[in-house]
Amino acid sequence: MRYMTTKNRAILREMVVTDFKVRYQGSILGYMWSLLKPLFLFAILYIVFTYIIPLGKDIQHYPVYLLTGIVLWNFFTEATMQGASSVVARGDLIRKVSIPRYLVVITSTLSALINLGLSLIVVVIFALFNGVMPSLEWLMMIPIILELILLATGISFLLSALYVKFRDITYIWEIFLQAGFYATPIIYPLTKVPEQFHKWFFINPMAQIIQDARYAMVTNTTTTVWSSVHSLVALSAPFVIVIAVFIVGALYFKRHSAYFAEDI
Amino acid sequence: MADKEIAVSVKDIHKEFILPQSKNSTFKQTVVNIVKKNNKVTQKTLDGVSFNVHKGDFFGIVGRNGSGKSTLLKLIAGVYTPTAGNIDVHGGLTPFIELGVGFNPELSGRDNVYLNGALLGFTRKQMDEMYSEIVAFAELEPFMDQKLKNYSSGMQVRLAFSIAIKAKNDVLIFDEVLAVGDEAFQRKCLDVFEGYKANGQTVILVTHDMETMKRFCTRAVLINDGEVLMTGDPKAIALKYSDLNQRSIDSESLKKNASHMDSASSIKTYTSEGQESVSFKAGEKICANLSWKNLKNVDQVVLNIYKQSGEHITGFRYTNTANRDSVWVSMAPNVMPGSYQFMLQTFSIDNIQLDDAPRLFDLSIRNQYEDTLDEWSGLVYVDHSWLDREPETFEK
Numbered sequence: 001m002r003y004m005t006t007k008n009r010a011i012l013r014e015m016v017v018t019d020f021k022v023r024y025q026g027s028i029l030g031y032m033w034s035l036l037k038p039l040f041l042f043a044i045l046y047i048v049f050t051y052i053i054p055l056g057k058d059i060q061h062y063p064v065y066l067l068t069g070i071v072l073w074n075f076f077t078e079a080t081m082q083g084a085s086s087v088v089a090r091g092d093l094i095r096k097v098s099i100p101r102y103l104v105v106i107t108s109t110l111s112a113l114i115n116l117g118l119s120l121i122v123v124v125i126f127a128l129f130n131g132v133m134p135s136l137e138w139l140m141m142i143p144i145i146l147e148l149i150l151l152a153t154g155i156s157f158l159l160s161a162l163y164v165k166f167r168d169i170t171y172i173w174e175i176f177l178q179a180g181f182y183a184t185p186i187i188y189p190l191t192k193v194p195e196q197f198h199k200w201f202f203i204n205p206m207a208q209i210i211q212d213a214r215y216a217m218v219t220n221t222t223t224t225v226w227s228s229v230h231s232l233v234a235l236s237a238p239f240v241i242v243i244a245v246f247i248v249g250a251l252y253f254k255r256h257s258a259y260f261a262e263d264i
Numbered sequence: 265m266a267d268k269e270i271a272v273s274v275k276d277i278h279k280e281f282i283l284p285q286s287k288n289s290t291f292k293q294t295v296v297n298i299v300k301k302n303n304k305v306t307q308k309t310l311d312g313v314s315f316n317v318h319k320g321d322f323f324g325i326v327g328r329n330g331s332g333k334s335t336l337l338k339l340i341a342g343v344y345t346p347t348a349g350n351i352d353v354h355g356g357l358t359p360f361i362e363l364g365v366g367f368n369p370e371l372s373g374r375d376n377v378y379l380n381g382a383l384l385g386f387t388r389k390q391m392d393e394m395y396s397e398i399v400a401f402a403e404l405e406p407f408m409d410q411k412l413k414n415y416s417s418g419m420q421v422r423l424a425f426s427i428a429i430k431a432k433n434d435v436l437i438f439d440e441v442l443a444v445g446d447e448a449f450q451r452k453c454l455d456v457f458e459g460y461k462a463n464g465q466t467v468i469l470v471t472h473d474m475e476t477m478k479r480f481c482t483r484a485v486l487i488n489d490g491e492v493l494m495t496g497d498p499k500a501i502a503l504k505y506s507d508l509n510q511r512s513i514d515s516e517s518l519k520k521n522a523s524h525m526d527s528a529s530s531i532k533t534y535t536s537e538g539q540e541s542v543s544f545k546a547g548e549k550i551c552a553n554l555s556w557k558n559l560k561n562v563d564q565v566v567l568n569i570y571k572q573s574g575e576h577i578t579g580f581r582y583t584n585t586a587n588r589d590s591v592w593v594s595m596a597p598n599v600m601p602g603s604y605q606f607m608l609q610t611f612s613i614d615n616i617q618l619d620d621a622p623r624l625f626d627l628s629i630r631n632q633y634e635d636t637l638d639e640w641s642g643l644v645y646v647d648h649s650w651l652d653r654e655p656e657t658f659e660k
Contacts, residue, residue: 006387014382018368018375025370096365098342154380221565258345261338262281 003100010205011099015107020114038119042126049187059189060219064127068217069186069210071119076152076206077177083156084163084170091264096257102250105156109149116145132218138218146207147206147242154246157253164256164263171194184210190223198228208238268318270354271435271466272340277349279310279335279490309335311490317435317483320464322457324477324498326505328512332490337361337439341453352410355434358384362439364424365625369413373404373423376412380427394430402426421449429456435459437468454479454621476501510543510630513603517542517626524623529556529608531567531625536594543628546645547598554582555590556610559618564611567593570604570624577643598645601631 024030046063049055056062086108087094087101094101120141128134163169184206190198201207202225215222229235256263266365283305309332317323324345327333338344340351341359366383367376377398381391399405402422412420457480460467471477477484478498486494486501486508494504521542524530535541536549545548556562568579577599597604605624612618 006389007382007385010382010387010391013388017377018371021375022368022370093366093383095343096361097359098384099383099385166291166294260440261343 003102008100008103011103012107012110015103016110016114019107019111023111034115035120035122037246038067038071038122041070042122045070046088055187055192056189058191060221061127061130061132062189064123064130064132065189065214065218065222066187067123067126068214071116071123071182072148072210072213073181073184073186073206075112075116076148078115079109079149079152080159080173081170082108082112083152084159084173086156087160087260088163088167088264094264095261096220101260102157102253103185105153105160109153109156112152113149127217137216137220141213144209144213144216145203147205147239150246151205151209151242154242154249157249158245161249161253161256164260180204183207186210188210195228198223199234202229202234203237203241205238205242220249270316270352271319271321272317272354272357272468273350273352274313274315274317274336274340275350275352276607277310277313277336277339277351278308279332279339279344280306280308280347282306282472309490310339310346310487311342312486313490313492314349315485315492315495317466318466319434319459319466320482321466322461322480322482323466323468324481324501325470325487326470326472326474326484326501327479327487328472328505328508333470333472333487334439336487337437337468340468341437357435357437358431358433359437359606360428360439361437364420365426367412367420367424370411372411373415375410377408377423377427380424381431384427384431386431387435394432398423398426398430401430425449425452435466435468438470439471440469440471464469467576474505478502482498510628514543517628521625524625527552527621527623528558528624529610529617531555531606531608533606533625533627542626543630544597545630546601547596549594549596550599551592552596552606553590553592554608556608556619557589559589559610561612562587562610562618563613564615565591566609566611568607568609569599569627570607571599571643572605575643577604597629598647599629600643600645601629603628 020031023031027033029036042063045066049066050063056065059065083105086104090104092106093099125203159169159173183195183201184204185201190201190207190211193201202211208225211222212226215224225235225238313332313336325333325336327628335344336463338361339346340353341357343359343361364376364380366379368379371379374395377395378388378391381394382388384396384481398407402419402425404419404423407415407419411422415423439660457467457469457476459465459479461482461656467480469477469481481498483496484501485492485496486504488508493508494501521531525532526530532540532553532555533542533544534551534553535544535567536551538551554567556565562584565582566583567580567582569577571577577597580593582593584591586605607622607624608619609622610618
């Protein structure tokens with residue numbers, strides 16, 4: 001079975017482009033908002049965490065460090081929230097044409113990915129302003145983001161299929177994301193947490209992803225899973241979780257997608 | 265027929281739906297249903313449907329509302345998954361369950377054409393090739409860069425329709441929703457169907473309009489209550505279908521007439537064999553029992569026949585000299601097939617209407633010879649014969 005046929009690529013392309021074109025419809029600045037949003041977010045965070053609550057005064061380039069974490073977490077939130085409601089939101093299509101159902105989930109991941117790309121441009125600009133030296137390590141962002149996409153898509157598959165039957169899912173997931181935001185070292189540096197707890201933090205794939213991204217992009221002093229965990233089991237935990245979530249999500253989605261048209 | 269290539273083969277399709285009230289759409293309901301051990305209520309929509317569509321067929325799927333024909337269409341289109349059975353489609357298939365699927369009002373006309381095309385299964389390259397033809401057919405060249413929300417609804421329909429008819433694929437499926445729109449639009453639709461038929465395009469058409477079916481379809485299947493009632497010749501199917509409709513109208517009429525029986529005056533109709541009936545062939549003998557058991561001093565009784573649309577066809581008067589409370593009348597109304605109503609009026613000797621709210625009793629007249637419908641028109645049939653010379657009774 002071929003997944004990415006020219007037909008399916010045409011569908012994806014049209015749906016993603018539509019999403020992007022429609023998103024800032026009616027606003028004067030239009031697409032500029034995709035850049036302005038992370039920009040203003042950055043300004044606010046910079047002021048709050050440099051002057052008001054100096055949480056990261058020990059961290060090199062803390063504002064960039066913080067922004068990297070926020071941008072990746074925002075992608076995760078956007079991709080999974082949009083993904084969870086994607087099947088129901090496109091109910092009209094699903095009831096009337098027989099397009100492969102997984103395409104609507106992939107569409108929301110790709111839409112979120114476009115935003116992540118634009119945000120990362122802003123991150124890079126501010127990193128350079130902040131005196132971060134560009135290096136080959138930045139290329140490590142490619143596998144890190146691929147892992148993040150895999151995780152977000154897997155969760156989206158699972159949630160979107162569940163959402164068709166249980167409309168409580170998005171509320172539950174929203175609460176989960178709120179908790180996750182604080183359970184993941186995003187606004188606080190992991191160095192503020194006693195070291196014996198670090199290995200528990202790194203079971204969370206988002207913690208591993210964000211810390212690795214900071215290591216690659218911002219500063220080599222970042223605590224990562226590689227530096228704080230020594231057993232192979234603990235080291236592989238976040239990656240195993242990502243792969244397991246994707247497989248479970250994809251299988252659950254595949255099993256239920258045949259009945260989406262009548263269940264929505 | 266057997267040597268023809270099969271385009272779509274439908275084999276023993278079953279489809280059941282879980283009824284919404286037994287569906288778990290929140291956790292609370294799920295828990296409640298598990299605790300109460302509520303069983304899911306399912307509804308059989310299709311129950312063992314099989315037929316083949318051959319290449320080059322203009323194939324009709326017909327049936328009354330709720331017969332399951334739209335479900336069948338969605339199964340063939342791949343939107344639904346059958347509970348059991350197989351559907352094999354040989355070659356590409358483009359279904360039009362609705363026109364303009366995925367149209368987004370915020371996008372330009374041009375973007376919508378590409379979006380709709382992609383959703384129907386066309387690649388970008390195929391759409392590039394079809395694009396100018398689509399726009400030309402829709403006669404919307406100057407508007408393609410405007411947003412769809414600025415189109416009139418007629419323009420939107422034209423655009424959607426143009427995409428549909430320029431679509432080329434081995435099998436095309438149309439739902440009857442295409443039949444909406446003004447007369448000019450419908451004529452355009454029919455022209456397109458004409459073209460398909462002439463070119464040997466394989467088409468599956470879902471409809472309940474027998475005239476459209478008889479005009480275009482080369483073969484058809486009649487679905488009733490989720491089962492195949494008949495497959496084959498569209499003319500035979502149209503007859504069977506009107507028969508089916510008549511039966512449901514009759515049972516409604518019987519029920520309605522029975523509910524009027526307790527009123528002051530009432531009518532019951534029988535065949536000449538004494539079978540109670542509300543449906544007769546044109547010219548067939550009808551025996552009607554008229555009764556006014558709850559009325560006193562009835563002097564005159566008038567039986568009126570109206571067409572459903574209100575025209576008064578006829579009325580006959582009976583003078584009740586023997587002071588009876590009911591009477592029989594036998595008649596053979598040679599009227600145009602259709603729906604009729606009886607009304608019984610009762611008068612006292614001073615010509616005062618006694619039953620001030622006489623009820624209407626339903627009656628259906630069917631075509632006598634199923635295919636002679638076109639040979640006469642008007643309200644009533646006047647007995648006539650065509651002669652090639654002057655009648656013999658003329659005085660020479």
